[in-house]
Amino acid sequence: MICYYNNSFLEKNEIKVSPFDRGFLFGDGIYEAIRTYNSNLFMYEEHLARLKRNLIKININYEKIDALEGIIYELIERNNFSDNEVNVYLQITRGESFPRKHEFPAPSVSPTIFVYALPIDTKKLQNDEGISIILKKDLRWKRCDIKTINLLPAVMAKQEAVLQQAYEAVWHNGNAILEGSHTNFFGVRESRVYTHPLDNSVLPGITREIIKKLCKNLNIPFVEQPVLVAETNLYEEFFITGTTTEIKPVIKIEGEILGGGKPGKISTNLIEAFTELTKNYYGN
Ligand SMILES: Cc1ncc(COP(=O)(O)O)c(C=O)c1O
Known part of the structure; x- marks a missing residue:
């Protein structure tokens, strides 16, 4: 190569x-x-x-x-x-x-x-059936907006996820859910999509921006407010996004099955819209 x-x-x-x-x-x-x-x-x-x-x-x-x-x-x-x-x-x-x-x-x-x-x-990539995640207390530095090659915390957390047969480890700060080791994190509550606002605790994901646009096109309110760890039971759906991950519905958090183990409606709609967008992509 x-x-x-x-x-x-x-x-x-x-x-x-x-x-x-x-x-x-x-x-x-x-x-x-x-x-x-x-x-x-x-x-x-x-x-x-x-x-x-x-x-x-x-x-x-x-x-x-x-x-x-x-x-x-x-x-x-x-x-x-x-x-x-x-x-x-x-x-x-x-x-x-x-x-x-x-x-x-x-x-x-x-x-x-x-x-x-x-x-x-x-x-192999077309796996929209849903994934498992684990939650981890954030132990990274205070400039997570920078896409640094310093990825030791991400490497350690992802390894822990893999050992627990989970796809991703998602960081929280004791209160709010931030993002995954290599993905952004979203929750759906009363048909609104929630994600952490852009600040120094998350990477401004390119796929996150696409989700924002797709939500606008689909008339889904996009709220830049974090999902709180204590309130995850109030959400109907969760999903994560990234360039290589694309959009993956979360069907299990910390071993607990969500939504009957099936991707939710809004995650599915967003995946369909994303697939349509990328299928017809021939440059900016
Ligand atoms: C910590 C973190 N958050 C979010 C993302 C998703 O960003 P993007 O959608 O630009 O791939 C990544 C991608 O590597 C990441 O490492």
């Missing part, structure tokens, strides 16, 4: 990352995950805008950012993935500098960029 690494297209086994790369030493970097529908990068402008915002938030100056779209399509072509849908992973770190020091290196140090694409098994 060919990947893109610092100005070159290289076989994955040929890529050698320096141990002095600040991504390796400090987790000093950010990432994006994008996917295609009908071989077009879905919501590319929105992903690029988030990437640019994140670079500004952590003070990385990556000058070639506007060339990325061409690089991604070239990567897909070089791998002969053009007939597949693909997931794209893209990471930018502050680059390599020696010796290890916390403060930023000299401006002459260039960021490290890494991109790879992987075909999606689209048949």
Whole structure:
């Protein structure tokens, strides 16, 4: 498989990352995950805008950012993935500098960029039957709006979910439900969709934005207020969203079956509208 690494297209086994790369030493970097529908990068402008915002938030100056779209399509072509849908992973770190020091290196140090694409098994992905989640007390940092590569809490929580045969671990702060380890979280109460407002405790998900638009189109009130842990019994439905996850109805929380173990009506309507949108997607 060919990947893109610092100005070159290289076989994955040929890529050698320096141990002095600040991504390796400090987790000093950010990432994006994008996917295609009908071989077009879905919501590319929105992903690029988030990437640019994140670079500004952590003070990385990556000058070639506007060339990325061409690089991604070239990567897909070089791998002969053009007939597949693909997931794209893209990471930018502050680059390599020696010796290890916390403060930023000299401006002459260039960021490290890494991109790879992987075909999606689209048949396997169509699992709208519902998933299980576990709830976890949030133990991340206070800037969860940044899509940092520092993902240790997310990795630990997701592993715990997997060990409990659950798909996702969802964070709460002792009162409000925030988001999942790699997804945004939504509740449906009296036919209104609720989700945590955009602040430093959640990632501004691109799929979350799509849910907001679909709700508008379907005349479903979209309320940016969190679901409270103590009030989950007042909700009819829950679902989670993400670029690779798409929309997944939640049918079990902490082992307790919800809605008779079947996806709810609003989740199903949103999935249908999302499927229609992506089926007909041929670029922004
Ligand atoms: C913590 C977190 N929240 C939400 C999301 C969903 O974001 P998006 O819809 O842009 O994929 C992700 C995606 O990786 C995530 O890591």
